[in-house]
Amino acid sequence: MSQQINQHQQLIASYTGKMLRDHFGKGPESVFVSIGSNVISIYLRNFVTPSERVLLEQNHETIIHQIREKLLQMIIPEISSYVEALTGIKLKEFYYDWNLHSKTMMLLGICEGSVMKGAPVDTDYPGKQQLEREMDTLSQQTQRIPDEIVSFEMNPRMLVIIRKGILVHLEKELIRLGQGELLKRAKRNLEKSFLHNNNILDSILNKRVQDSFVDWNFNLDKSVTLLITGNK
Template sequence: MEETGQSLEHRAASIIVKRFKDYFSKGPGSVYVSIKKGFFSIHIREFLTPLENFWNLNCFEVETKLNDLIAKEEKKPEGTKAYWPSDHIIVVYHYGVLGGLEKEFIKEGYTAEVKIKKRKIEKQLYDLKYLEWLLQKQVHEVFIDWIFNLDCGYNVLLIE
């Protein structure tokens, strides 16, 4: 028996809400799922927590300190924006991250190699003790990735 689109959409939304509650200890305000003619979309509303709930930490200060850490060995990002989607996750978006040499290697097809080396360098640059002092929280893990064709990167910090 084939499920109708609407019941499949409802099931998907229920699963997403449950996953959010499992991982973030709270769910979004609402989740809308749409499945139509080969397209699948998810609209999540009212999930970001107001910044004032996050240890009175100044976003600009976090962004500046992370830029300074990266600039020790790599091109300083042209811009950085930090987001706190939950009490335990910080997402940092950097743009203008590639230097001329990196762009040339990517153009020549060495994308995987550039990612491996940049990840190794950036992970070494992250001074976890300093970040923990700044955030007043323990940093459990740092994930790093880039979208080279958009000249941007993301860092995800999992914190206590």
């Protein structure tokens, strides 16, 4: 990895941590940034505020989700602007998700074309075909088999899966009726329960899936899944 890419990753990590502290009142314990191909991923660990902890204890997760959604909608444009000023690259899409009980979060930006020139991604990692077939099965259970699926390893611990063409007609109608956020929450719960309780993925990758995140861009009929892996 070039010194410039490494420096960009450190600066983006520092800026993201600062933005979260400024808006949430508390930042994450650590921020890991990876740049590769046309993707930038940001993985946050130990991120939960004292007020969120109280709400969790009182089983008010919905309130936490609503607050985070509002704050992230304010923060993400600022992070995108910073990335563009730093690297000259404009992020066209941004995805995010979190796991409250593991206190982790992911932010993932995609730019047009392979212009980031970060560390090379591994598009032929061990178990790729089997993993994509398993993701097809997941999609079929919760929506439909995607028209297109692309996956690659950003690094040995981080795997990105992008699916296009997954919405069914009923979901599109719910989105048209303004129920997109409710639909996303339901789909997220279903998919992540599958990902968190699926030993098949561990066997395919010969690694343990420690964390998983998923988000959608309904306008593009597109989904992004990020898997964080470790030793079995």
